[in-house]
Amino acid sequence: MSFYKIILRYKGTQYQGWQKQPHTSQTIQGQLEKALKKISKSDEIHTIGSGRTDSGVHALGQVVRVQIPLELEPLSLLKALNSHLPNDIECIHSENSSELFNPVFDAKDKTYKYLFSLNGRRNALVDDSMTCLDRPMDIEKMREACELFIGEHDFADFYTVGTDISSTVRVIYDCKLHLEKQQGFLGEVYPEHYIFEVKGSGFLKQMVRLMVGTLWNIGLGKVELADLKMALNSPSGAKLAAVAPSNGLYLCEVNY
Amino acid sequence: MSFYKIILRYKGTQYQGWQKQPHTSQTIQGQLEKALKKISKSDEIHTIGSGRTDSGVHALGQVVRVQIPLELEPLSLLKALNSHLPNDIECIHSENSSELFNPVFDAKDKTYKYLFSLNGRRNALVDDSMTCLDRPMDIEKMREACELFIGEHDFADFYTVGTDISSTVRVIYDCKLHLEKQQGFLGEVYPEHYIFEVKGSGFLKQMVRLMVGTLWNIGLGKVELADLKMALNSPSGAKLAAVAPSNGLYLCEVNY
Numbered sequence: 233m234s235f236y237k238i239i240l241r242y243k244g245t246q247y248q249g250w251q252k253q254p255h256t257s258q259t260i261q262g263q264l265e266k267a268l269k270k271i272s273k274s275d276e277i278h279t280i281g282s283g284r285t286d287s288g289v290h291a292l293g294q295v296v297r298v299q300i301p302l303e304l305e306p307l308s309l310l311k312a313l314n315s316h317l318p319n320d321i322e323c324i325h326s327e328n329s330s331e332l333f334n335p336v337f338d339a340k341d342k343t344y345k346y347l348f349s350l351n352g353r354r355n356a357l358v359d360d361s362m363t364c365l366d367r368p369m370d371i372e373k374m375r376e377a378c379e380l381f382i383g384e385h386d387f388a389d390f391y392t393v394g395t396d397i398s399s400t401v402r403v404i405y406d407c408k409l410h411l412e413k414q415q416g417f418l419g420e421v422y423p424e425h426y427i428f429e430v431k432g433s434g435f436l437k438q439m440v441r442l443m444v445g446t447l448w449n450i451g452l453g454k455v456e457l458a459d460l461k462m463a464l465n466s467p468s469g470a471k472l473a474a475v476a477p478s479n480g481l482y483l484c485e486v487n488y
Numbered sequence: 489m490s491f492y493k494i495i496l497r498y499k500g501t502q503y504q505g506w507q508k509q510p511h512t513s514q515t516i517q518g519q520l521e522k523a524l525k526k527i528s529k530s531d532e533i534h535t536i537g538s539g540r541t542d543s544g545v546h547a548l549g550q551v552v553r554v555q556i557p558l559e560l561e562p563l564s565l566l567k568a569l570n571s572h573l574p575n576d577i578e579c580i581h582s583e584n585s586s587e588l589f590n591p592v593f594d595a596k597d598k599t600y601k602y603l604f605s606l607n608g609r610r611n612a613l614v615d616d617s618m619t620c621l622d623r624p625m626d627i628e629k630m631r632e633a634c635e636l637f638i639g640e641h642d643f644a645d646f647y648t649v650g651t652d653i654s655s656t657v658r659v660i661y662d663c664k665l666h667l668e669k670q671q672g673f674l675g676e677v678y679p680e681h682y683i684f685e686v687k688g689s690g691f692l693k694q695m696v697r698l699m700v701g702t703l704w705n706i707g708l709g710k711v712e713l714a715d716l717k718m719a720l721n722s723p724s725g726a727k728l729a730a731v732a733p734s735n736g737l738y739l740c741e742v743n744y
Contacts, residue, residue, distance in 0.1 A: 241611070241612045243613050243615070243616070292613070292676065292677070319612065319615040320613075320615055320616070321612055322610050324609075353580075355497075355578065356497045356577055357497060357546060357548070357576075359499070359575040360499070361613075412671075412672045412673060414672075414674055415668075416670075417603065418668070418670055420548065420740075
C-alpha cells in the first residue's frame, strides 16, 4: 500500500458535499475514489478528508490522505487524478505521506472564508460562488461580533447535530470581516462584497455557516452582542440564527 | 398584447444555449418562456432575443423583446420574472417597448468579451467562467491581429454554418486584448487572465469563438498575421483555427 497527502480544489455547486454516499457518486469523495479506482485498477483504495464540506461548499485547499495499492511518483498521481477527475474538482498538490498521517486529527488549524454582498440584487453570474443579500447591515457591530468569537468557547449553540463528537469546545484564532471591490471585468461581474474569514483549531458541523448567520442577525439588529456573548459563555441549546447558505463558503487552508 | 424590452444576465453553463428547443426546457429562452407562461397564465407569449448564445456561453446584457397578453408595470414584470426564473438567469432591466422593436435587426452594435488565462493550470473553481490554457503565447502579435479584425470584412472563414443568412460581411468597430489581475480573494481564485474584447455591427454563428481560436494560433506561431489578412480579404472557406471553448465567452452589451 502507498500513502499520499494530496490537496484538492473544487467547486461544490454540483455535489452533495465531501462525504461519499452509497446511492450517488455526486460527492467529492465519491468522484475522487472513482478516479483512484481507475488509476490503480483496484477497489482497495481508501481516502480521508480533513473535513466534510457540505453540499454546495467549495474548497481551495481540502487536504486528503490517499491510500492505493500502487506506487507512483506524487506528481504522476497528481497528473493521473487531473486527467480522471471532472473539471470542477482538481488536485493541486501531491506528496508521499505516512500511514500514520490523519488529516482530521493532525490539523493544527483550518481557515474558512465566506463571501456575501449587501447591495441588494440577485446576481445570476455569481450565484454559485457568493451570497447576495438585500438589506443594509451595521458592519461595525458585525466586526465587534467577530472579536467575540476569538478564543476558546463551547460552540454548542453553533453546530448542527451529526456524527458523534467528544466535545463542542473549539478555539478560534482569528475572525474578521473585510470589504473587497474588484476592478475591471470581474468588477462588472462580482458586486462589491464582504469576506468573513475565520481560522480555528477545528469546526463543528455547519459551525461557520451558523456564525455567518448570527453575524447577519447582529448586523440587522435582530441579535445583540450581549446575546452572542451569552451563547458563547453559557450555551442554551437555542440558535441565534438560521444556517447561512452554502454557496458563499470556501474551505481555504488546513495547516499541519 | 403588451410588449417589453428586457435585459437578461445569465450563466450559460447549465443550458443548451439561448434558443428554445422542442425536447428540452434547458435553454435560456425555454426558461424565460416558462416563467412568462406562469406570470401571464397564458401560452400566447412570444420572445425574440438579440442573438443566439451557444451552449455554455454567458450574458451580462442579452436584450429580449417580450410579448405577453397581460399589461404590467415594467418593474412588476422584472420582479415577477426574477421570482420565477432559476437562480442562474436574472432580469436586470425592463421597459415598455413597441411591437416594431426587433432586438436582432435594430441592434447598432454588440460587445462580447472572452476570458482566458495562460498560466498553465486547470482551475476547478473558475472552469465554468474562463478558459485556462497551458502554453505561452506572443501577446504582442495577438494584439496586432486584433487590429487586423477592425473594419468591414467578409467573415466567411470565421463562422459555422447554421441558419440562413443573407451576407457574411460584418463591421468590427473595436477589437483588443488586455491583461487583468485581481487582488484579494478573487485574486486567489481567478488566475491572472487576458480579456479579448470585440465590438461589432453583428456576429455570425461562433464568429467570436473562431476569432479567439485564430488569435491563439497566432500567439502560438501556428498561424501568421499574413494568413489572417488573407482570410479577411479573400476568404477561402478554410478555417484558421478550431472554435474556442464556450466557457470563457460573455455577451456583454447590445446597443440600439
